[in-house]
Amino acid sequence: MDNSGNTETAGPSVKLFPSPIKKNKRGKIISSSERLRIINMYKANLEEDPNMSMRSMRQIISKNMGISESTVHRTINVYKETSTVTSPKRKRVRENVFHLYDDFSRNAVRRHVHNIWFRREIPTIDKIHKEVSDDKSLPAISRTSLFKLIKDLDFRYCKRSRNSALTEKNEIVVWRRRHLRAIREYREQGRHIYYLDETWVNAGECLIVLHIGSEDGFVPGGLLCFESKKNSRDYHDEMNGQTFYDWMENILPQLRDNCVIVMDNAPYHSVKKDKSPTSSTRKADIIKWLEDKGEVVDYTMVIPELLEIVKRIKPLHNKYVIDELAKASNKTILRLPPYHCELNPIELAWSSIKNHVKMNNSTFKLPDVKNLLLEGIERVDQVMWKNFIQHTKNRKKILGNRQYCRRSVGSGNIKFDIDNYR
Structure with missing residues (x-):
């Protein structure tokens, strides 16, 4: 029997449906090719219906591509402003x-x-x-x-x-007590005290600023200002030991003889002249370091035993590059306790300068911000510096007399220790 003319299908007919559009994961970066597709769809829809509203446009594109309407809207707006399809920033900087x-x-x-x-x-x-x-x-x-x-x-x-x-x-x-005692003695000796510090000024792009001043005002020619490469608020990442050393070398001749320079403990302020050995140092290098310091070493000792000797004598050889540079010019470095920038009056000067920049910054252009920075520095005169220093002295007096908890006892009472420093 000839069935060539008859076609039969086995089972029910199957209707094919397109797979659902996969939505873009929230927070995922939109690639350049995806951004280009958004713009191409935008142009095609605009040609088809020139009167189509932006709302309808982004809804259609969002539905077809599985990308949120807000992302579509931003991409189109950037294209309108720049006439280009921008590449995404692969590394997101999340400020903690x-x-x-x-x-x-x-x-x-x-x-x-x-x-x-x-x-x-x-x-x-x-x-x-x-x-x-x-x-x-x-x-x-x-x-x-x-x-x-x-x-x-x-x-x-x-x-x-x-x-x-x-x-x-x-x-x-202990560090705070030593600092308060030392600066009191320097003042009683009549030594002139300078204060230096770094800060940042945000203008879309970040400026790193370093300066030094005293009750006479900011030191002329002491300003160091440069543009941040990382665009981060953590200006400590931008400075390095060599940059600070070069700046200090130039500023020291402009300071009074036998003066005191107050600074914090930033890493580039505290580069050691002779780094001490650590657990990762080779045994031969540890032995050489100890012998250079006049120690008699037993060669049968293992590294942990040698490091115990290092730990014992290390405080005698803790010398910083900047301290030695200042000492050669008959000047003294005094470091602040960690996290005590309130004891540095230049912080109040920075606050006044930043406020001036903030209140008068209308263009957010780097050259204009630099000019505002210079204006703000000029505004901080001798009178303001003396007020800042007096404010810091008052704060030091409070910290010198402050009460702190020593321990808590079973009776539920908290004992307070009085620091009798005056």
Whole structure:
């Protein structure tokens, strides 16, 4: 039987549907090719219907490509402004709490903790978070991020029985007492004191600024200003030991003889002249370092034993490049305790200068911001510098007499130690 003329299908007919459009994952970077497709679809729809609204346009493109309407809208707007399809930035810079809080802001947090102690209250994270949140001059911060910041500021919780208290580490307390005692002695000796520091000025693009001043005002010719390459608020990443050394070498002849220079502990301020061996140093190099310092070494010792000797004599040979440079010019370097920029009056000068730039910056162009920066520096005269220094002296007196928690005891009472420094 000839069935060549009959065609039969086995089973029911199958209707094919296109696979659903896969939506772009939230937060995923849109590639250049995808951006180009958005613009091509935009042009095609515009040719087909010149009167089509932007809302309808982005809805159609979003549905066809699986990309959010907001991304489509931004891509089209950028194309309208630049007439080009921009390439995406592959590396996203997400600022965490340590970038948002610069030295000045961190110092404000520390001050809030101290103020709670001044009221004879126990500082808890909730109390500190409320005070920091109420301070409109500080960036918004979550409770969890504040806890991380507090730990980074070298505070710690001391727990005894059922009670706990937030205290500073002993090293910070000792360093602060030594600094307050040293600067008091220098003032009694009549030595002229200079204060130096770095900061940043944000103008879309970041400027890194370094200067030095005293009660006579900013030192003429002491300004170092350059554009940031990383566009980050952490200006410490932009400076290096050699740049700071060259600047210091040029500024030292302009300072008074036998003066004192106050600075913080930034890494480029504290480059060691002779680095001490560590656990990663070869045994032969450790032995050579010890013998260069006049130590008699037993060659049968292992590395941990040698490092114990290094640890013992290291404080005798801790010399910094900048300190030796200043010493050769009959000048003294005095370092601030960590996280105590409030003891440096130049911070108040920076605050005034930044406020001047902020209030008068209308173009956000780098040359204009530089001019505003110079204007702000000119505004900070001798009178303002003397006021800043007096304000810092008052703060030092408060810190010298401040109360801090030593321990918590089982009875529930917190004992306060009085620092009798005057």
